[in-house]
Amino acid sequence: MQFSITILGCSSAIPTKDRFPTAQVVTYGNEHFLLDCAEGTQIQLRKYRFSFQRISRIFISHMHADHFLGLPGLLSTMDLLGRTTPLYIYAPNEVIRFIESFKQLVYANFKFPIEYRIIQEKYEGLIWENEQLEIITFPVKHAVPCHGFLFKEKLQSRRMKKNAITDYLLSIEQIKLAKEGQDIELENGKILPNSSLTHAAPHPRSYAFVTDTAYYPEIINYIKGVDLLYHEATFESGLEARARQTFHSTAAQAGKIASLANVKKLLIGHYSVRYEDLDILLREAESVFDPTELALEGKKITLEYESRTEIA
């Protein structure tokens, strides 16, 4: 199952000539989830060739202009392209007023339903799941109510080893028990230890998206051990006071959170317009946590399954 993250925008509030404000696509299997939807998101989706119709759910971290202004344009284009399937929007309450008043203004009569899923201030918990994946939200610390999102695969049942079924002519009931980890007793009384029949499912992969936030270790509980953490890094440490004042983080603080949460990899973004060259932010984060990568327009990171050592 493909599990990847593509950066559509990595700038903070003011865009630059090569950095759009925040938007990302999380692709899981055939489905695209959109994380924030800044102005220009639909243009970036076209540029990086994402199907608009495969976007089922949009998650808005908070109601600052550089995180949601792409919604009316994207929705209008989805309608022009003939969408009829529902679009789910997870966001603070104000999103309803914003979209519905836009629709009124232009007399829009979209042919697809918009299903609002309002995230209340301070809400934490599961907001969506299917058989493979769950999405959890948690509050972060910003000037207005703001949430992070965790995409986490579920642990799948154990997988049958090659030939195990045909070697022992296992029944459907026996296969079910084996996948649950049980040993199987054959009709002749022989016990097959589970380890001879199955191996563990791959380790569940996970991605956490954290923007915009001041340094806030309370989130560690949610993001502990994730394969990839996106954490905003608007400023360098020399501007820590400015970061505190604007409820943003420095690159070193992003590294600190990644380190405390023991994540596998850190991805930083939401850069202040003052940084034409992003090396200073990368080096600063790396000095606290390694490996760190820069979020850059069009960058795609695929989460691979970890190879797992099976204890026989």
Next chain:
Amino acid sequence: MQFSITILGCSSAIPTKDRFPTAQVVTYGNEHFLLDCAEGTQIQLRKYRFSFQRISRIFISHMHADHFLGLPGLLSTMDLLGRTTPLYIYAPNEVIRFIESFKQLVYANFKFPIEYRIIQEKYEGLIWENEQLEIITFPVKHAVPCHGFLFKEKLQSRRMKKNAITDYLLSIEQIKLAKEGQDIELENGKILPNSSLTHAAPHPRSYAFVTDTAYYPEIINYIKGVDLLYHEATFESGLEARARQTFHSTAAQAGKIASLANVKKLLIGHYSVRYEDLDILLREAESVFDPTELALEGKKITLEYESRTEIA
């Protein structure tokens, strides 16, 4: 005085990977005028290195999403960049509701005033002028109230020929009269014909912006003889029925208008997303009117003074 037009976006409603929806900058001297403000306009302004603070006036042709959705982002960024000078917005009435409800939503308290200049349906006439330039609006034919804009230099007074003042030691009053085109009588009774003292000011330059509109020859009265006409050309002639139904024009119709109005050059744009290659539209317009150019992202057209033959 510089008089130029820069294309920021030339797509119709659905953007493509290299075409943003409609926005243009008209630069006259030190001032920038923005024509329409689609989603992504602020990003394009950054890319093509326009100073946001030199944009004094924004003109919105009509309230379809692909012509105004860039306003909240642009205004927010102007505020973040410290703007304090007024911004004038010429647009249909709904623009007030759109911007003010956005400001409420994000608790924006812009440090610069927004001065709305509402263009009523069917209004035609002067909407702004200074000593050199006037801007005139006129209705076009679209599904909702929609206006074109004409930027027209004023005829300047005649210019003194080199050495005319010192050769005859003209007084300030005499210079004034000469610039008005009068002959000058010297104290010794000698009459200096005006043509020996002055030459005509350069021919006033003009630019007309016409989007979105069905074929509508009623506009010719306004755009007659302009140096450059931007006219939408959403479709090719084979889709004329579709153009009529959606109140858009074909490339041939744009050429026809340019020809009837006897303009000096035609610039087409607002291309349907179906045209990856724009040659078909260019060739079609050119078959009716020459010279025609394609509007393309980042293209800048400078209007030069015509050399004028003076009849002595």
